[in-house]
Amino acid sequence: MDAIDHPTAATSSGRSLFTEGSPATGVPATVITADWLNGVQGEMLTVIQTAGLAPSGGDHTQLLQAIRTISSTALVRQPINLGPAAGAIGVSGTPTLSASPYYSLYGVAQGQARFEIATSPSFVPILHSGTVEAVASYAVPDLVLATTGVYWWRVAYADVEGHWSAPSTPTAFTCAAIFSFVARPTNQTPANGSAGAALQPTLTSSPFSVVAGADAHAASRWRVSTVPSFDTVVYDSGISAGALTSVTLPSTAALTPLTVYYFQCQHQGATLGWSDWSAPTAFTAGAGAxxxxxxxxxxxxxxxxxxxxxxxxxxxxxxxxxxxxxxxxxxxxxxxxxxxxxxxxxxxxxxxxxxxxxxxxxxxxxxxxxxxxxxxxxxxxxxxxxxxxxxxxxxxxxxxxxxxxxxxxxxxxxxxxxxxxxxxxxxxxxxxxxxxxxxxxxxxxxxxxxxx
Structure with a gap:
């Protein structure tokens, strides 16, 4: 945007200004040109559209809304995509998306990160979205990406007060022609929906396997929760090289009799890394002694x-x-x-x-x-x-x-x-x-x- 530059504009301290003119002295009023009006309009529309709003002639609050939105996002720094690198090829079907570290202007702790994947840079439509807690990376689950597919991704961070950053600048990657990955395990025992499980049950999973390749079973991880979302857990084995396809819960897990629990596991290959978590299954702890x-x-x-x-x-x-x-x-x-x-x-x-x-x-x-x-x-x-x-x-x-x-x-x-x-x-x-x-x-x- 530029200052008014019509010959009728007044000049003061090197700035072009508007004047009402003076008939008595023969000074003309400043002519408002189409170029200047279009510049003002363009600047305001840019602010409104940058905030994600669709311009509407009947809404006279859009500029205010946009300023508030952009001011809010400025509190959390816009992240930068790191991996897969822009233009990467031969990417697996379950890549880990990683971005620059979270940063808050006022030091407010991170609350969430929202990763989005699309088949076009416009992100219309969004193919997949995953929101995770306070991290800068996200493991894409299997069956989202297709072989040889080209995908764009971006991420936005939020602080614990709900202020979101602007999304990162999208970058693209191309998937490999053949996906080789550690298969998602399935829970076996206790059976889904079973009742009367021991208060220190033994959890078991399907054997380790790899899709379109081979690898060695390096470790597993197990977790138990009272909710299928696993927002809170009552037991987490951590990365275990010993409890590969079964684990017996220790007494410290302290299961409560007659309570419904959910469990999951995931397998790690020595080369291909981690599988997705198994689908949660439920069991009811027994009445105890x-x-x-x-x-x-x-x-x-x-x-x-x-x-x-x-x-x-x-x-x-x-x-x-x-x-x-x-x-x-x-x-x-x-x-x-x-x-x-x-x-x-x-x-x-x-x-x-x-x-x-x-x-x-x-x-x-x-x-x-x-x-x-x-x-x-x-x-x-x-x-x-x-x-x-x-x-x-x-x-x-x-x-x-x-x-x-x-x-x-x-x-x-x-x-x-x-x-x-x-x-x-x-x-x-x-x-x-x-x-x-x-x-x-x-x-x-x-x-x-x-x-x-």
Missing amino acids: GEWIFSTPGTTTFTVPVGVTLLTQVTVVGGGGGGGYDTSQYDSSEGGPAGNGGVSIKYNLPVTPGQVFTIVVPAGGSLGQPGGSASFGTLLSATGGAAGPNDLNQRGADGTGIGGDYNPEYRSQFATFGGVSYGGGGSGGSLAFTGGAGTPGRVGAVCIKWGG
């Missing part, structure tokens, strides 16, 4: 918790029999001790989350009465101990376990849960009405364990 003790006499139900597919141990204990006593005050005989409740134990019982089992917890026998029977569904049962004989110092018979993998004779170690012993028979005693009676039997119980 658990124990449920039913010890209140009566009938109730047990519902298998979500994520539990195996009960590691189910133990049923019959009620202990009540002790016997001396029914006569005219002799010195005593009642006998009662029998213990039976015990039945089942190991590693497959179940389905939500499955319901009926639980029967027996009471212990009162004086001179047998204990009740315990049961877990129709699979396990244990009869109560027999009552201690009255007037006879002999022991009542123990109950019997039925249906278990192990139906042992009663021992306290088989019938103690949470520090409490169940199913023991009562002791015998002397005259009931003189305070020397025996004791009632102990209540039976059903104990269910999983995990651990």
